[in-house]
Every structure is written in C-alpha cells, then in structure tokens.
Amino acid sequence: MSCLPDDIMKSVISCETAKATWTDLVHSFEGPSDTKENKIMNLKLEYQTFRAKLTERISQTYTCYKTLLNELANDGVNLSKREINVGFMNSLPEKWLTFSQGPRNANHTQTLDLTDIYERFVYEDKLIQRRDDEEVVDDDEVTLVKVLMALADDELTVGKNHARNGE
Incomplete structure (x- = not known):
C-alpha cells in the first residue's frame, strides 16, 4: 500500500473491510460508475x-x-x-x-x-x-516537347523571313 499517494492512503486506511477499501480505491481512480x-x-x-x-x-x-x-x-x-x-x-x-x-x-x-x-x-x-x-513526369515531358516545338517554329519563321528579305 505504500505505492498509493498520501491523500488516497488517508482515505483507505480508515476502511474496516477489504471490500470497503476496494470500493474506495475504485472511486479514487475510476470515479463512480456513472462517470x-x-x-x-x-x-x-x-x-x-x-x-x-x-x-x-x-x-x-x-x-x-x-x-x-x-x-x-x-x-x-x-x-x-x-x-x-x-x-x-x-x-x-x-x-x-x-x-x-x-x-x-x-x-x-x-x-x-x-x-x-x-x-x-x-x-x-x-x-x-x-x-x-x-x-x-509525363506533364513535364509534354511541356518540354511543346517548348521545343515552339522554338523550332520560331527558328523556321525567322529563317523564312530572312530568306524573303534576301538575308
């Protein structure tokens, strides 16, 4: 019983039977049954x-x-x-x-x-x-292909414009 906190020890030490002690301990640690x-x-x-x-x-x-x-x-x-x-x-x-x-x-x-x-x-x-x-990853690859295609189109357009201007 020395492992019990002092306040609980004081309440159970006055119990006269083991059943009363047990009931007091249950109420101390679990609370009443409705809780x-x-x-x-x-x-x-x-x-x-x-x-x-x-x-x-x-x-x-x-x-x-x-x-x-x-x-x-x-x-x-x-x-x-x-x-x-x-x-x-x-x-x-x-x-x-x-x-x-x-x-x-x-x-x-x-x-x-x-x-x-x-x-x-x-x-x-x-x-x-x-x-x-x-x-x-697939979306990144599609974006990369689109960028490369746009760059290629720009180069072709620039090349055609330069050819028309005689450059």
Whole structure:
C-alpha cells in the first residue's frame, strides 16, 4: 500500500473491510460508475462519428482509429470484426469509396483483421502516389516537347523571313 499517494492512503486506511477499501480505491481512480458510463457513452459517440481528416494520410487515420478502439476495449466495449472494419472504411474520405467496395463485396470485413484491410489501403495508396508521380513526369515531358516545338517554329519563321528579305 505504500505505492498509493498520501491523500488516497488517508482515505483507505480508515476502511474496516477489504471490500470497503476496494470500493474506495475504485472511486479514487475510476470515479463512480456513472462517470465510467459517461466515458463509455462519449467513446461510443466518438467511434460512431469518427471521420478521417482530408489533410491526413491514411496511416494517421489508422493510428487515431486504433487508439479509439483500444480505449473502447479498455473500458469493456467489444466490437465485432465487421463493425471495426466497416467503421474504418466508412471513416475514409470519398476517394477511397470505390476501393472499399471490394473488401465489402467479398465479405472480407468479416474475415480479415483491421491490419490486413489497412495494409491493402496502404498498398493502393502507394500505387496511386506512383501514378500521380508518373503523370507529373509525363506533364513535364509534354511541356518540354511543346517548348521545343515552339522554338523550332520560331527558328523556321525567322529563317523564312530572312530568306524573303534576301538575308
């Protein structure tokens, strides 16, 4: 009991039974049962309204979602695999809607773990990023070709004008 803070030690030292001591400790650290119920209700509400921020990466969304799930589990709220997976997919921005239909239609929401579903989204995100990078390179190449064509046209025009003027 020496590991208890002084103020809590003073309150439990006067308890006459182990049950009274335990009840006092629970109230000291967790609060009354209605406080715990309020916390659970708040966590459930947070879970139901959880949404990814448009500016965050999928890894950040996953980390926040996992933290929320851990808090729920620590307070005795257990969700099914399907609830967890569908909740995560529903929280993602609209750009993921098409990709999330695959796992839903194949019933992977009931069989796969959240980590497996997350890894599929990470893989898809890397493919999208690679495609976007290639499009930027393609756009740069198109711009370069247009610049070279414009320069060639200018030289041909200058050459023709000089030829007409007898230069």
